[in-house]
Amino acid sequence: MKTVVAVQDLLEVDIKPDELLDEFVRLTERDVRRVLVPRATLGIRCPGCDHGESAAAFDKLGLTYRECRRCGTLFVSPRPPQDAIDEYYRSADASRFWRERVVPATVAARSEKVAMPRAQWVADGIAEHLPGAAAGVDLSPNAQPFAAALRELVPGVRIAASVPSAAGEADFAVAFDVLDRCADPRALVAALHRALRPGGLLFVVTPSLSGFDLQVMWDRSRTITPPDRMNLFTLRGLRELFASGWQIREISTPGMFDAETVRRAILSDPRGDWPRALRAILIDSGPEVLADFQEFLQRHRLSSFGRLTLQKVA
Numbered sequence: 001m002k003t004v005v006a007v008q009d010l011l012e013v014d015i016k017p018d019e020l021l022d023e024f025v026r027l028t029e030r031d032v033r034r035v036l037v038p039r040a041t042l043g044i045r046c047p048g049c050d051h052g053e054s055a056a057a058f059d060k061l062g063l064t065y066r067e068c069r070r071c072g073t074l075f076v077s078p079r080p081p082q083d084a085i086d087e088y089y090r091s092a093d094a095s096r097f098w099r100e101r102v103v104p105a106t107v108a109a110r111s112e113k114v115a116m117p118r119a120q121w122v123a124d125g126i127a128e129h130l131p132g133a134a135a136g137v138d139l140s141p142n143a144q145p146f147a148a149a150l151r152e153l154v155p156g157v158r159i160a161a162s163v164p165s166a167a168g169e170a171d172f173a174v175a176f177d178v179l180d181r182c183a184d185p186r187a188l189v190a191a192l193h194r195a196l197r198p199g200g201l202l203f204v205v206t207p208s209l210s211g212f213d214l215q216v217m218w219d220r221s222r223t224i225t226p227p228d229r230m231n232l233f234t235l236r237g238l239r240e241l242f243a244s245g246w247q248i249r250e251i252s253t254p255g256m257f258d259a260e261t262v263r264r265a266i267l268s269d270p271r272g273d274w275p276r277a278l279r280a281i282l283i284d285s286g287p288e289v290l291a292d293f294q295e296f297l298q299r300h301r302l303s304s305f306g307r308l309t310l311q312k313v314a
Contacts, residue, residue: 020102025222027094029061032226035088037062039080047185048073048237058219063226065219073237074209076230082183085227089141103142111145118176119149122203125309126154126172129249130201133171137163137195139188140176140205168197176205179241180231186241193245193312202246202310210235211304212297213258216278217265223304235301238308246310252298255305259294 045052046068054066054077063076080088089095103110126133136159138147147159164170173192179185192202207214207223209232214221223229233241235251242248263282266274281293297303 020105021222024094024097024102025225027092027097028225031088031092031094032061032063035092036080036084036227039084040076040078042081042183043078044075044184046071046073046237047075047179047231047241048233049240050186060219060225063230065224068237071237071240072209072234074224074232076226079183079230080227085181085183088227099142107145111149115145116149118205119146119153121307122150122172122174123153125201125203125249129309129311130171130199133201134158135170136160136172136174137170137192138174138176139163139178140174141178143174143176146174146176163191163195167194168200170195170200171197172201172203174203176203177228179204179206179233180229181227182231185231189241196312198312198314200312201249202308202312204306204308204310206238206306206308207232208235208238208253208301208304208306209233210302211253211255211258211306212302213261214304216262220265233306235306238306242308242310245312245314247313248308249311250307250309251301252308253301253303253306254298255303256294257305258297258303259290263290 040063046054049068049071051068051070053069054075055069057065057067057074059065063079065074066077067074133154134157136150136157138159138161140146143159143161150159151157159174160170163173173196175188175192179188182188196202207229209215214223214232217223224232235253238251239248259282262278266272266279266283281289294303
């Protein structure tokens with residue numbers, strides 16, 4: 001099983017400008033309370049390990065996050081059904097603002113620094129584990145830049161936008177920023193397993209709750225906001241989710257924003273109850289310490305940005 005450490009010239013502000021993100025957060029807070037909270041009637045077990053026991057962790061925007069007592073995965077329960085979530089992403093003001101304002105303002109940075117590296121990762125995975133793969137499925141939101149980049153790297157590849165109904169029809173599937181926002185991740189993973197041919201590949205990008213900044217920030221994190229982050233798996237939860245019928249070829253957390261996210265939070269709230277060790281590492285030390293610390297998090301799978309390459313074995 002591989003672990004990857006990434007070094008890339010990327011700033012979070014390149015893909016999430018503060019002034020646009022503030023407005024998006026404001027709209028999200030309003031729309032979730034108005035549109036999704038009234039339909040949050042679906043109680044679920046842990047989406048990672050399927051354990052039935054969990055404890056209330058905190059509330060966000062009128063929805064309750066629970067923490068699995070077995071694997072530590074954090075998830076919203078009760079939650080809206082999938083049709084309500086789909087309608088939110090189609091028509092809510094926050095979703096339209098993201099599509100019409102944030103995406104166009106950041107398209108160049110996202111294409112160069114997000115879509116292309118992800119396409120290269122998928123192309124490399126196909127070349128290593130399933131040469132000749134030609135038929136893929138991409139369920140990711142805003143998938144066009146990635147698909148265009150992948151077609152440049154894998155000429156002739158065909159990419160559908162939905163799970164095929166016929167079993168074994170796809171060579172590979174891509175689910176970037178999908179498992180964290182769907183109503184039933186375990187059902188989606190089962191559907192993708194059926195859709196892939198034997199030896200088919202699944203590429204997943206999803207936040208890791210085991211990551212440094214999510215563990216430090218917890219309920220204060222702007223990342224933990226429904227409906228984009230209704231499911232936040234720990235590494236154990238992800239392993240449990242893919243324990244049957246899959247071989248994990250890679251599980252990495254090559255995130256680049258953990259240390260900077262916590263540093264900025266401390267600077268914005270200097271009187272907050274922050275551990276002294278965090279101040280010493282993230283505030284009082286120089287930029288080389290910050291960079292080394294982020295690399296440490298990547299190397300030991302302690303960043304909050306998770307990615308997995310999985311291969312169907314049964």
